Amino acid sequence: MTRVPGPTLADIARAAEVSTATVSHALNGTGRIGDATRRRVRETATRLGYGTPGPPRSRTLGIAVTTFPGAWNYTEIAYFSRAVTAATSAAHARGYALITLPAARAADDAWHRLAVDGMLIMDSPRGDPMVRALRARGIPLVFDGVPGDPHPGDHWVDNDHEATTRTVLDHLAASGARRIALQSGHGDEHYARAVTAAYRRWCAERGAEPLVVPFDVADDQGHAFDGLLGRRDRVDRVDAVHAVYDPGGRQLLAAAARHGLRVPADLLLACASEDPGYATTAPPVTTVSLNPERTARAAVELLVDLVEGGGTARPGPVGVPAALLVRASSGAQPS
Template sequence: MYAMSLAQIGYFVNIRELARASGVSTATVSRALNDRAEVSEATRERIRRLATELGYAPNEPARTLVRRRSDTIGLIWDSGQEARGQHNPFLLGLLSAVRTALSEADYHLMLLTTPAAEEADGSYLQAVRRHNLEGVIVLTTPPDDRCLRVLAASNVPCAGIDTGFTGPRTVRVSSDNAAGAEAAVDHLYGLGHRRIATVTGPLHLPPAAERLAGYRRACERLGLAVPPEYVTEGDFFLASGETAARKLLDLAQPPTAIFAAGDQMAIGAMHVAADAGLSVPRDLAVVGFDDIDASALVRPSLTTVAQDQRALGEAAVTALRGLLDAGPGKTKLEAEPRIIPTRLLVRGSSRPRA
């Protein structure tokens, strides 16, 4: 009853108190909780049972000092978009997937926000050292970020999702962006479309550049002409999709189909088509990329290239653990990129032309 009451009121014993309650040394308690062979099974089970009943909580700072490990991974992403009031549902879903994968691998997560422009170039690296982080996962931060370049050039293990940075202990994880874009164009071609335009993301970002490359490759393979005005750059957000679609639909020979490199831009294109009195998909077919939740909710529902967020998160954590296990001798050549397949989800925004 006494032991249960301690746990119920939120009192957590330390290792010395647990050792006294167990009638053994603190060293024996430590060995038992860490599954060391020197402790008998009966003693191990008794100590674990008491640890649960008494609400034992390990002293994490002390464990970190002794083991020289924090079991904590830093995560960097471009928080500037959120500060500007722009919300990227795909990135939020990816953040959740990474957090889940880290938790399943028994790692803690620490969010490292984008430094202000006036901060020192090495602020990411300083944060890693200050908090004794094991490594870092980077989510789609621009490759020209000075602080990120300093971090990548260090010996800190880094896994980047859809990033273009390189360093002695970095590895890249990405969806197969080019193949996904090719599948979108092939789908529209198969529906009878020959005037297929694209709205890209910011072309300094690897995913946007790769999706444009896939679009061009498919058009070349299929013998489709791509006038310069059929390629319009957006920023992955809805308003840029609306702006791009207005330009495309005002052309003397407007496209009959638009492949947008992000779902929000595709939905923006559908808004403009509706405002112009055009029917989607009868007058204009639209395909997006990402498969955010809204893509299935708009009407007509959006055909899109789906990325596997959970697989991306798991691959990033697995790749980072590989760098950690290999130690400082890991080279860039050994840390091969991890490419995750995409799949085309055909919905109402594209169908055979009448």
């Protein structure tokens, strides 16, 4: 079979209305050209199929977190650390290497040159440029969490955030909570939006005012809660909080101590986290596990099947159950 040649630099130059030298600089990250021109050339190259991979040849998969742009080490967060470890093990078991793309690279144009057979993308937001470029290159994708811009035929692995959120809120209510706040994320990933929406529906069903506190990773002392926890009127003050991100539990413990509130006597607390350290805080904190190991293994298995099977796996979600681990902070004895 005669191989059909891909687009040349001259083809890209004509389509982008620039010189071949500009195309070369744009694709190689060299030269002094404007950001808008560099971006236009690379988007043109992607659209024309420049560098589109053929059948698997590198036996390499990639993994990235694209929710928050900029340089941050997501492997220091328990969920992502455990997911990356499990994904690496699953990839090796199928004979593939796994490269972990730094968050700063996920925010730039590395995807135009990324040499992988398939990509696992975690917490992809709406308008994700990495996803747009990889789709154009024809690289198989699997998502951890619902993609921000789902397309027909997409594949993802996720928890049932509606059911999980209701389980946590019902547990806090059964433990005596009457005014429950939610500490939710400020990102655009599906997780934060889904949990917040489920919380608002739960409140509406009970005629309760929803109280959503924005999560700030730098707020170690939980000052975002001062306006709620500082109210001395027991009837008006928040008496329970569900934190949807890992640091939230410690932020709330610090805020409660600062306001002279006892956990769980004055404030009930639950936190979504994979950090085993919450078992030894004072008091131990009730946590929700989103089961990152099982999620990552399922995502890698699905991705390898797509790479090797040409996209024959059934599209749509693969569900992974979450788990509520009850500890003293939520006021109920573990069963």
